[in-house]
Amino acid sequence: MDPHDYQALITAAHKARANAYVPYSNFAVGAVVLTHMGRMFPGCNVENAAYPASVCAERVALLSAYAAGEHDIAVLAVVADTAGPVSPCGVCRQVLLELAPLCVVVLANLRDAMQITTPGALLPSGFTGDVLRETWQRSG
Ligand code: THU
Numbered sequence: 001m002d003p004h005d006y007q008a009l010i011t012a013a014h015k016a017r018a019n020a021y022v023p024y025s026n027f028a029v030g031a032v033v034l035t036h037m038g039r040m041f042p043g044c045n046v047e048n049a050a051y052p053a054s055v056c057a058e059r060v061a062l063l064s065a066y067a068a069g070e071h072d073i074a075v076l077a078v079v080a081d082t083a084g085p086v087s088p089c090g091v092c093r094q095v096l097l098e099l100a101p102l103c104v105v106v107l108a109n110l111r112d113a114m115q116i117t118t119p120g121a122l123l124p125s126g127f128t129g130d131v132l133r134e135t136w137q138r139s140g
Pocket residue numbers: 022025027028029044045046047054055056057058078086087088089092
């Protein structure tokens with residue numbers, strides 16, 4: 001798949017969205033990760049009666065890629081039935097910054113909204129491992 005074919009990636013995320021398990025929020029989200037090797041990993045949100053145990057579509061796709069040994073992520077596309085492009089939650093922004101800091105992020109809705117952005121723009125001044133490493137160095 002062409003990493004610049006954002007419409008095709010949105011379509012793939014849309015397909016993943018059909019698998020969302022959302023008995024509590026009824027808010028279905030679909031995502032897809034495309035790696036530089038051309039592999040695609042779908043994600044959807046999967047909820048739980050113990051609400052905090054629910055997982056967002058973005059993290060399912062990202063963790064699925066990592067579980068397959070794929071760390072070289074080119075694009076993350078996300079789609080939901082929102083008025084404008086879907087806005088990832090804070091936890092997903094943090095995970096995205098760690099797992100795919102250099103990827104392109106495509107945010108869309110079910111109509112014609114599309115926003116192209118980056119993990120750094122979604123979470124400016126985010127907390128990263130650099131902060132920990134720098135602190136360890138100073139404390140010897
Ligand atoms: N959700 C996602 O999967 N991704 C987002 O970008 C926003 C929120 C999920 C979490 C929960 O299952 C439902 O949407 C309502 O918050």
